[in-house]
Amino acid sequence: MPPPRIPQRAEVLVVGAGPGGSAAAAHAATAGHDVVLLDAATFPRDKTCGDGLTPRAVAELDHLGLGRFLDDRPRLDGLTLHGWGASQQIRWPSGRFPSFGSAVSRVELDEEIRALAVARGAHMVQGAKAVDVTMRDGRIADVVVDTAEGARTIAVRDVIVADGVRSGLGKALGREWHRDTAYGVAARAYVRSGRADDNWMGSHLELRGPDGALLPGYGWVFPLGGAGDNLLNVGVGALATAKRPAHMALRPVLEHYAHMVGEEWAIEGPPQRLTSALLPMGGAVSGVAGPNWMLIGDAAALVNPLNGEGIDYALEAGRLAVELLDDTARSPDHTTRWRDVLIGQYGLAFSAARRLAGLLTVPQAVPTLGRPGIRSAHLMSMVVRVMGNLITPDDADLVARAWRTAGRLSSQIDQRPPFR
Numbered sequence: 001m002p003p004p005r006i007p008q009r010a011e012v013l014v015v016g017a018g019p020g021g022s023a024a025a026a027h028a029a030t031a032g033h034d035v036v037l038l039d040a041a042t043f044p045r046d047k048t049c050g051d052g053l054t055p056r057a058v059a060e061l062d063h064l065g066l067g068r069f070l071d072d073r074p075r076l077d078g079l080t081l082h083g084w085g086a087s088q089q090i091r092w093p094s095g096r097f098p099s100f101g102s103a104v105s106r107v108e109l110d111e112e113i114r115a116l117a118v119a120r121g122a123h124m125v126q127g128a129k130a131v132d133v134t135m136r137d138g139r140i141a142d143v144v145v146d147t148a149e150g151a152r153t154i155a156v157r158d159v160i161v162a163d164g165v166r167s168g169l170g171k172a173l174g175r176e177w178h179r180d181t182a183y184g185v186a187a188r189a190y191v192r193s194g195r196a197d198d199n200w201m202g203s204h205l206e207l208r209g210p211d212g213a214l215l216p217g218y219g220w221v222f223p224l225g226g227a228g229d230n231l232l233n234v235g236v237g238a239l240a241t242a243k244r245p246a247h248m249a250l251r252p253v254l255e256h257y258a259h260m261v262g263e264e265w266a267i268e269g270p271p272q273r274l275t276s277a278l279l280p281m282g283g284a285v286s287g288v289a290g291p292n293w294m295l296i297g298d299a300a301a302l303v304n305p306l307n308g309e310g311i312d313y314a315l316e317a318g319r320l321a322v323e324l325l326d327d328t329a330r331s332p333d334h335t336t337r338w339r340d341v342l343i344g345q346y347g348l349a350f351s352a353a354r355r356l357a358g359l360l361t362v363p364q365a366v367p368t369l370g371r372p373g374i375r376s377a378h379l380m381s382m383v384v385r386v387m388g389n390l391i392t393p394d395d396a397d398l399v400a401r402a403w404r405t406a407g408r409l410s411s412q413i414d415q416r417p418p419f420r
């Protein structure tokens with residue numbers, strides 16, 4: 001393959017072509033900006049993920065113009081929750097979001113969104129890693145890019161940093177990840193299955209290790225359907241905090257979990273392509289913006305602390321960041337404006353969710369709440385709605401009001417509020 005052509009300048013440079021970066025690039029190109037989308041990897045590439053798309057993510061894909069892409073993908077009506085000898089099948093709540101979710105391997109999903117950005121006019125550079133910046137008057141003047149041909153620089157007006165969980169470029173710009181509130185560790189694998197065309201996501205709230213010990217985590221089974229090679233994405237995740245780090249070895253737990261659900265899910269053969277990763281959550285980073293840069297997606301810890309999903313927030317933040325770019329007439333400095341956008345969109349919900357997630361890391365909290373809770377379909381419907389962050393500012397019912405109040409109270413006592 002010929003070496004990538006590196007442009008010398010870009011109005012908007014987007015670093016990272018995951019869902020966040022590619023969505024941002026697509027929106028920015030549509031809005032008429034000259035966009036360069038840069039990724040260290042060569043696409044299509046894999047990304048460790050559960051591949052689950054909640055109704056929030058489906059809504060955002062629709063917004064991007066990719067709704068049809070999901071037409072031949074699983075249409076997942078809700079979650080089947082298991083634990084302590086009981087099960088509940090809970091539909092996604094009806095309301096502003098679509099009534100279904102889906103699941104698509106990240107090799108395919110990310111390639112689809114990336115291709116959309118390119119089709120809309122973004123210039124894609126693959127196999128080139130952003131490693132540093134040069135600053136002028138407090139703003140990024142150039143981004144230094146490592147390529148097979150050596151270092152190159154791109155002069156920039158604005159930079160959208162979407163370089164994922166480790167966010168090397170974010171770090172160079174002063175981003176710090178704080179682990180005193182809840183974060184996640186999770187592993188996923190793929191298995192072939194006779195039930196890959198199921199219409200429900202499976203979730204086990206009672207997760208046990210090979211020795212039968214109860215673990216502070218959960219398991220999932222997400223069917224990828226016929227278009228997804230009749231595979232299931234099977235995974236396990238655990239919540240942790242700096243005070244209570246998760247010590248479990250994920251590989252044996254995941255292998256045991258896949259074996260445990262094997263009969264129910266008609267699994268054929270052992271788990272393949274097992275990988276694991278950390279998940280920063282609930283906006284637990286500071287330094288999310290500077291005068292001409294904004295962090296989005298995992299780089300800004302935009303992951304729901306109660307279910308580990310971040311594709312939807314990455315997509316949403318890509319759109320919101322471009323809306324802010326288009327509003328630069330009001331102020332050319334993004335530093336506080338972008339942080340305020342994130343706080344306005346996610347601050348209350350993330351504050352309450354990560355407090356609750358932190359509570360779930362306390363030994364015995366999960367069985368104490370889960371054992372009686374899973375016996376009530378009504379309660380579990382509320383749990384699915386709250387855990388999925390599927391409450392909108394327009395919702396005025398009791399659960400929505402109680403959750404917003406919890407968010408307000410939680411933010412008032414946060415030692416370090418989200419995004420600070």
Ligand SMILES: Cc1cc2nc3c(=O)[nH]c(=O)nc-3n(C[C@H](O)[C@H](O)[C@H](O)COP(=O)(O)OP(=O)(O)OC[C@H]3O[C@@H](n4cnc5c(N)ncnc54)[C@H](O)[C@@H]3O)c2cc1C
Pocket residue numbers: 015016017018019020021038039040041047048049050051052053054057128129130131162163164165167168169186187188235276277278279296297298299302303308309310311312314
């Ligand atoms: C085990 C696990 C299961 C999960 N399950 C789900 C789920 O089911 N549903 C869900 O919604 N979320 C899930 N998540 C979270 C989800 O994967 C992330 O929130 C999502 O990928 C964030 O997207 P992003 O665009 O911010 O970053 P990423 O998808 O990580 O993309 C970042 C991109 O940046 C590139 N990059 C990195 N550094 C540089 C650099 N210096 N220069 C150029 N390019 C660079 C990378 O190559 C990559 O392509 C899961 C996470 C884990 C770990």
